[in-house]
Amino acid sequence: METTVMIGEKPKVASKLANALGNYSTKTNRGVKNYVIETDERRIIIAPAVGHIFNLEQISEGWDYPVFDVEWRPIFETSDSSDYVKKYYNNLRDQIEKADTYINACDFDLEGSVIGANIIKHMADPDEERIERMKFSTLTQSDLQEAFDNLEGFDKGMTDAGITRHTLDFYYGVNVSRALMQAVRENNRYKTLSTGRVQGPTLKILADKEREIRAFEPDDYWEIFLKHSEFDAKLSYGSDDRIWDEDEANGIFLTVKDEGRTEVTDIDINNYSHNPPIPFNLTGLQSEASSQFNISPKKTQSIAQTLYENSLISYPRTESQKLPPKIGYKDILGKLKSQDSYEDLAKKVMKKDSLSTTQGKKKDDAHPAIYPTGEHPSGLSKQERKVYDLIVKRFFAVFGKAAKRRSLTMTLTVEDYDFQAKSKITVERNWFDLYDPYVKVSEAALPELEVGDILDVEGFDLEDKETQPPQRYSQSRIVNKLEKENLGTKATRASTIDRLYNRNYIEGDPINVTDLGLAIVDTLEDHIPDLLSPDLTREFEEKMESIRQGEETSEGVIEKAREDLDKMLGKFKDQEKEIGAELVNTIDDERKRRRKLGPCHECEEQGREDGMLRIIKSKGSSFVGCSNYPDCENTYPLPNTGKVNSTDQECSTCGKPVIYVERKKKKSYSMCVDPDCPSKDDW
DNA sequence: GCAAGGTC
Structure with a gap:
């Protein structure tokens, strides 16, 4: 047999x-x-x-x-x-x-x-x-x-194509990462550096934003407000109500500022639908968990994996935003109904005549969108509980009817000038009721008035404002951006971002690119620009398709990549020391900056100037010492486990610097550097 | 010490 x-x-x-x-x-x-x-x-x-x-x-x-x-x-x-x-x-x-x-x-x-x-x-x-x-x-x-x-x-074609992609990723990623590290090594420093087909373009996207923000110079503009006892109305002016000329703003303000009354000249009501959200794919869940709970995409991914392994939710690494009836809506809703906290909501959904869900555009051949199985959860951590609740509520919400909302724009006229007050209210909550407390819409009502009403004005404000720099990427926004650019996969995007943090290329959330991160981008721009462009991924994809179709051979494509890299890396090697010298400067500066904690209180009390507390590493352990040593012998011990990071915060109890201790398996925490600080009395 | 990709 x-x-x-x-x-x-x-x-x-x-x-x-x-x-x-x-x-x-x-x-x-x-x-x-x-x-x-x-x-x-x-x-x-x-x-x-x-x-x-x-x-x-x-x-x-x-x-x-x-x-x-x-x-x-x-x-x-x-x-x-x-x-x-x-x-x-x-x-x-x-x-x-x-x-x-x-x-x-x-x-x-x-x-x-x-x-x-x-x-x-x-x-x-x-x-x-x-x-x-x-x-x-x-x-x-x-x-x-x-x-x-x-x-x-x-399937020789697909297998060859897949193996070729892995090989090219290794060739580009490992070799260029080593080249960067070796350049630094030539200058007698040691630092783990890396880049690759996905890391490179990801860092570039973040670095471009960082440069834009650093180069940003704010412009002044003015806005004028009419103050009523119950609301403010903004002057309608130009395309976006901003006045760019100070004299002009002053002129208008002088004209209206002593007026005590205004007339309602127009009321514009607009009824509209607010559609229910679409089912979660992994990226969608990561975004929502980030904005609702401030949980990082990587953490959300691992929580979702745990929930999945406990049979509480469906397979989480999915691109799909669709929930086909095949998953058994009624069965799941029935099980959720037997959980006390979801009984009412499940009943509400099941009352509908026919069950159907909203659908997003993205599909996934292997899996539907993320949904709860209905199994009873037990022993979940606080964060797991939150993510689970979010998934359940989203599951309810996608069955909901569109909410009915009403926006109202009231125009108040003073002299020749129109001021507008706006409100938005919910008329019928519908799916909002299924998604609470995660519904985020503004509710602002205006008093009921009619055209022709004359109102008392409390006064006018002339406000001097500045244009704002572009918004930084949050972790979840960059994950979304990668999805849009087709960089990485649902399973790897969060960990790519995490890797950039570990390399000290980026920090904080929203994300700041460090000088080291910018220097890496500069270096690659000069020597291996291919690795910064999302086009490399597209080129790879095209090549893999032609291997699959038998138009090109795996060997041919690999050989070509090898020749290209040989050339680029040869040139790089010739200038290794010079390239490394620039990187080393930023690495040194960044290290100093990361170790700097804040002013030394001991020095301040003794009247010594410029004492700066910093993390000092010696013989494998580390402690906090003062830059005025040996004149100042102030030191503090540091925890033995976890990575200690500086923060720009001061202890709210004693004013000394606060450090952030990052631990791998246990929860990370912040604390005052001073072990005797009263804030630790009940530790 | 280096990539990107899959998964418990």
């Missing part, structure tokens, strides 16, 4: 495959569940991967560049964080030992082709005729069944 091993991309999918394809028995091996389907002539073992089991690594030793010799190696061999992969790896190896033929049933995209093909190739290396590819675009029973009935041959 023939034994076939079918590989699913992840455990959940392996289970769905089994359910769709027939009667199965389960067989747990090394803690991993496999599914066995037996027919008269064939035994199919469905075994799960967990995403990539193999990773590209350098074959040779050392940190020289350029490096072009790479091979696929088991992922847990080189990454501690991938320990959990080991049992899946071992299980796959055990199952594949028994196999005569193989089916790659990973997701139908380049990554899925690579994940499955690597497992088959590196664990068995059979003839290609013994490998089949199962192509499905949703995980529904009918789609899976159909895909299984129409298995195709080994």
Whole structure:
């Protein structure tokens, strides 16, 4: 009898495959569940991967560049964080030992082709005729069944394309990162630096904004307000009510300022609908969790993963903004109804005659948008509870009817000048009731007046204002921007941003680009400009498509990239020391700045000038000392665990500098540098 | 010590 091993991309999918394809028995091996389907002539073992089991690594030793010799190696061999992969790896190896033929049933995209093909190739290396590819675009029973009935041959085109993309990313990313670090090394400094196809353009987008903000010079403008006892009305002027000329503003103000009365000359009412929101995809959830709770996109992603693993929500790494009826609206609503906190809302939704949801434009072949399963949550942390509640309320809201809102613009005339007061109110709440407390709309009512009414004026204000610099990117806004630019994927965008923080290229939220971040962009602009442009991703995509179609070969594309990089990196190497010298200056300045905490109180009390507290590192430990040492011996100890960061805050109790201690596994915290500060009495 | 991509 023939034994076939079918590989699913992840455990959940392996289970769905089994359910769709027939009667199965389960067989747990090394803690991993496999599914066995037996027919008269064939035994199919469905075994799960967990995403990539193999990773590209350098074959040779050392940190020289350029490096072009790479091979696929088991992922847990080189990454501690991938320990959990080991049992899946071992299980796959055990199952594949028994196999005569193989089916790659990973997701139908380049990554899925690579994940499955690597497992088959590196664990068995059979003839290609013994490998089949199962192509499905949703995980529904009918789609899976159909895909299984129409298995195709080994998908060499997609596999080659995928492997080529990985190789190019390695070539560009690793080599240019090493070049940057080596340039700094030549100047006797050591700093982890990195860039790549996604990191580069991401940093560039942020740096452009930073430059725009730093170069920004505000313009003065004036606005004039009419003050009524219950509201303010703004002078209608030009296209946006701003007066750019001071004399003109003064002239108008003088004309109206002593008027005691005004007439209502127009009331414009506009009724409009405020549509319910669309279902969450990962980016949407990250944005909303950021604006509602100030939780970072990366944290939201990991919370969502936990909720998913606890069966509380559907698969979170989805691009989809659609919730098809197939997910079983009624069933989910029924389960939510049995949770005390959602009983009323679930009832409200279920009362509707027909259930349908709003839909966003984005789709995802493998998964619907994020929705709650209805299972009862227990033991959730505070933040997990918040994100879960947000997902549930959003699920309710997408079934809701549009809210009815009314905007009113009232025009008040004084002399020849019109002033306008605006209000917006909600007439029918509808979906607002399903999404509270997350509805963010302004509610401002005006008194009920009619055209022709004469009102008393309390006075007029002439306000001198300044134009504002462009807004910085928040973490969630940059994740959105990356999605729009097609940079990275749903699963990687948040961690790309995180990496830029870890490299000290960016800091804060909203995001500031550090001088180091700007210097990296400058350096790349001068020497490897390709790595700053989103076009590199587009070019890669086009090349992968032509490899897939057989118009170009993987070898040809890789060789070309190698030649290009050889040239660019050769030139870079010739100027290594000079390039590094500039980077080193900013690295030194940035380090000093990050270690600087604030003025030394001891020095202030003793009347010494300019004492500055800073973090001092010696022999692997660190403490806080004063720049006036040895004249000032003021020191404070620092915690042994976690990374200490300076802040620009002062302790509200004693006025000494506040530090921020960043911890990996536990919660990060802020505290006063002084261990004896009264703010710590109840610690 | 370096990428980007998948996932528990």
